[in-house]
Amino acid sequence: MIEHQRSAAEAPPAIPTSVLWKAFDVLDAFSRQHRVLTLSELARTSGLPKSTVHRVLAMLRELGAVEQVDGGFRMGLRMLTMAASSPEAGLREVAVPHLLELHRTVGHTVHLCALRGDDVVYLEKLHESDAQGIPTAVGMRLPAHCTGVGKALLAHRPADADAAVQAPLLRRLTPRSITEPRTLALELAQVRQRGMAIDRDEAVPGLSCIARPVLVGSRAVAAVSIGFPSSEGRGEEWLGQLGRTISSLSAALRKRPDLMEYLFRSQA
Structure with missing residues (x-):
């Protein structure tokens, strides 16, 4: 029982559900016609405030889901790796x-x-x-x-x-x-x-x-x-x-x- 309580206490805090929805809103902005998008374009397409997109992009970049390139941001190769496991x-x-x-x-x-x-x-x-x-x-x-x-x-x-x-x-x-x-x-x-x-x-x-x-x-x-x-x-x-x-x-x-x-x- 003590070990169970310790493991629960040491577990990382859960990511708020709203953040996950916003992350997918940003990812959904990319398409075959728009493979590289600027921060402003991502905000406009996702419908999220630019400050929110900036924070979400930082998280997605750290995870490898998004990469920064010349001209803006693109979908990261980690997404291809994950899709290949389906x-x-x-x-x-x-x-x-x-x-x-x-x-x-x-x-x-x-x-x-x-x-x-x-x-x-x-x-x-x-x-x-x-x-x-x-x-x-x-x-x-x-x-x-x-x-x-x-x-x-x-x-x-x-x-x-x-x-x-x-x-x-x-x-x-x-x-x-x-x-x-x-x-x-x-x-x-x-x-x-x-x-x-x-x-x-x-x-x-x-x-x-x-x-x-x-x-x-x-x-x-x-x-x-x-x-x-x-x-x-x-x-x-x-x-x-x-x-x-x-x-x-x-x-x-x-x-x-x-x-x-x-x-x-x-x-x-």
């Missing part, structure tokens, strides 16, 4: 060889995505260097119901967890986005029946994709899609290759029960 990074490592083969075969953009809440998060994107018009990026989040990969994943989520279908109104990205929950429920039933999902101009005008879920057992741990200009058809000619990619990737993941355990936990 189960999704392990999923990506297993998936990339299969995605590369698919990309070489179809010649169009290939995505690997995971579901978080009612959004899809892009874990990988393979595309030609001169590819235009598909404004996705690794780390980007989009409403799942507007994307092929998202619908492929929503269709295999437990009904009691499917808040998207129960929402009063769904977010619209284009005039063709599904906004009625009843319409989405019917669409997801068709996805389960077909084993694949389609997005035609629902996330970005003029762009389509076909997608299939990556199933391990009965659970979808990710989804893979092929994105292409809508003017090039409906993508039926690639369904076979996409199916073979999904089958080989699912088989590879079944050999990694350690990784699957963590991925299943992250979905709980």
